[in-house]
Amino acid sequence: MKIFVCIKQVPDTETRIKLKPDNSDIDSNGVKWIVNPYDEFAIEEAVKIKEPNQGATVTVVSVGPKARLTNSLRTAMAMGCDDGILIDEANSLDSLTMAKAIAKAIKAEGEFSAVFTGVLSIDDNESAIGPMLAELLEIPHVGVVSKLESAGDEWTAEREVEGGTKEVFTMKLPGLITATKGLNKPRFASLPNIMKAKKKPIKEMTLSDLGLSSDDVKIQLNQYQMPADKEPVKMLTGDSAAQVSELVKLLREEAKVL
Amino acid sequence: MENILVVAELQNGSLKKGTKELLSSLVGKGKTISAALAGEGADSIKEELQKYGVTQLFNQASLTQYNPTSFTQFFAEAIKQSGANLVLASSNAMTKDVLARVAARLDAGFINDCTELSFDGGIHLRRPMYSAKCSAGVNLKLEGTSIVLMRANQLPVLEGTESSTCEIKALDAGTENETLKVKDIIKGESEKLDLTEADRIVSGGRGLKEAKNFEMLEELANVINATVGASRAVVDSGWVPHSMQVGQTGKTVAPSLYIAVGISGAIQHLAGMSGSKVIVAINTDENAPIFQKASYGIVGDAFEVVPKLTEQLKASL
Incomplete structure (x- = not known):
């Protein structure tokens, strides 16, 4: 059983945001970067499913600048992911370009059973990567999942919608789940696991290795304002x-x- | 951006406020407007759509229950048939989920959570970033299709004054398959608007001391037709369900009026509600960070202030 978890590195909620002098983006100097909190639910769920399954593996995938992103991949590995794929890209990308990069990297790894993402990332609140990725991988998805029964190859997922209503889906694997609060309690990595994570393999690639470019974006953000x-x-x-x-x-x- | 498709949604048989906001932004702009409705009710909104100048409504009445597979097929087909180069939708659980998938299918640009939209000399879009610590302008590529989701309650609702003829075009593109099936729908207790769509919110935190005191907030909320929210602390304590949580790992809200009762204002909470237009904070601690974000502050005992507020509003509304 092979599981992928996609994570994003985001500024810590406590971080003070400043803009670049030309207002083209935020000034990333002095920003503290963390694993997007929703992605921790995704990591925890994938690792929880893997643990009782002999031979199962969890691969963590992320896109961003290598210099700071490696740290977040190590965090995911300390929580139990076995290896990582780092797509090194310094420019900001729109959701679709990012989803395309991740989809290509996952496809290149061959067969898989499931993909997990967080429901949204707290930097841009987009909540788009999960459904996009599922479409690009040609698999079903259930978004905003707060409860999952993951035995066998047909999973039952509870999706939270407006007014506290829940839609319950059965999904045949391979499939994708976007995780929200309530799904589990993410573990804290132990010191031995943090040490072990440093030796786990990370495969590195760039957007151009995947046949993509940051010029492909269809949406650009500019004219930032406080x-x-x-x-x-x-x-x-x-x-x-x-x-x-x-x-x-x-x-x-x-x-x-x- | 001359040919636009608006995702139509219903509430009690007529157009939802979020849909009206989108259509209002197009009033008098000379655009060709289509709409798409998944599910029943096409006939009941036809007249309203005509007033907004909508000339065709794509509809599949059989899509009564959300399924990402069938809804993706339906909306992708409606967008293709309409030839729209801009798709507008109000952001909610259904639209966020399905339209992201549709964007990948159609290779369209996708942007969610926009708070400013206007069509004066091209399209103007902005959205909050980093939990509203700053905002950014949004540039769409002019070639191809772009899908734009707006937060609810950001645009004024105008009366439509057009008299177009709206043709209902029945589609049957959306079908389910065995890979993804709806097994059950567990109805939420609340009949009220969801937090993300509510124009007024009364929210409670630890200062309420125990779960049953949320009844006091319910009473206030009933009087002003508001939805009740909560801080993370009380959700984690099990007083109220997660669906009521406002803030990081909960919901991002932007109502006209947000009344925070007994909420100190941790940064994770502020991240989810600082986009509210008017914020009232009621707290015993005058140094609580919530007062920094508030428009009006009352240092006082919630158990004294809230019932008085409820009474006075009841008497005067």
Whole structure:
């Protein structure tokens, strides 16, 4: 059984974002990079499925600049992935170009049983890579999965939609799952596993090795802006009755949202 | 970007607000507009669509339950037949999932979560980035097709004043196969709008002290027709389900009014709600970070303030 997990490296939520002087992108100097939190659910699920299966393997795949991305692949390996594929690319890519790169890298590895991704990455909130990848690999997918029964070659996946409603699908392998919170509790890597991860193999390639180029993108982001300065908060004073009266008045007359 | 297809969605037999927002952005712009509806209800929205100048509605009435396989086939076919070079949809669980897949099938550009859209001299698009710590302009390639998903509640709804004739074109492109089947639908308890679509949200955190005190928020929410959300801390404590979580690893919301009760405002929470237009914070701790993001702040006991607020709004609305 061969499983792939696709991860993305994203700025830590706590990181302060600054822009480049020409506003063409964010200034990545001083940014702390982490594995996208949703991808940790994907890694955990893949590793959980692998562990009781003799001979099963989990390969972690990611696209980004090698200098910083290697670190995140090692994190995934410390959580239990067996090897990695690093697609070295410094430019930002749109979702479709990134999905194409990952799909080509996965296809080149031959047969597989399943692919896991996080439901979205917290940098751009796109939530597109999973469904795109499934389409490019010509396999079914279930997105936003918070519960998975993964015995045998037909899996049952619960997909969370609006209003707390859940759609339950049965999916024949090979298939793709995008993982969300609730699916599992990602493990913390132990020190021995962190040490072991340093020796696990990483296959490196570039976009051009895969017949792609960053010029292929169909969507480009530009003209970055910081948000306008927020008006300072109006603190409402007095006893609770006075505070409430003032609040209702402001919501109605000033903010006009009631 | 002259030929546009809008993904139409229904609520209670008429067009959903998100769909109306998209159609409103096209009013008076002289575009050729098609729509696509998966599922029943084509006849019930035909008149509304005509007012917005929609000339054809692609429909497959049999697609009553979401399945990525059949929905991908339907929307890909509708887009192809319409010849649209721009596809607009309101971003939600269904559209995000299926249209990303459609984009890969049609080799189309795809961008989700846009918050600004206008057609004055070409198309203008922007979207938040890095949990709204900054925003970016979106450039689409002019050749080929682009698929653009807008966040709900970002655009004004205008009345359509056109009088086009909308032809319903029945398709049967969408079929399921044995690789992916719907086994069951577990209905959520809430009949309310989802957090991501709600225009008003009342959210609770640890300051509510225990799960049953969310009833107090429900009462307030009922009075102002809001949806109830929650912080990660109370979801992790099992007080409320994950579907109610606002913030990182929960939902990103951008309502007109967000009332945060007993929420301190961890950065992961702020990441999911700072796009809200007006934020009210009610908290006992005057140093809680939520006040930095708030428009109006009340330092006080939620158990005193919230019932009074509910009463006063009930009396005056």
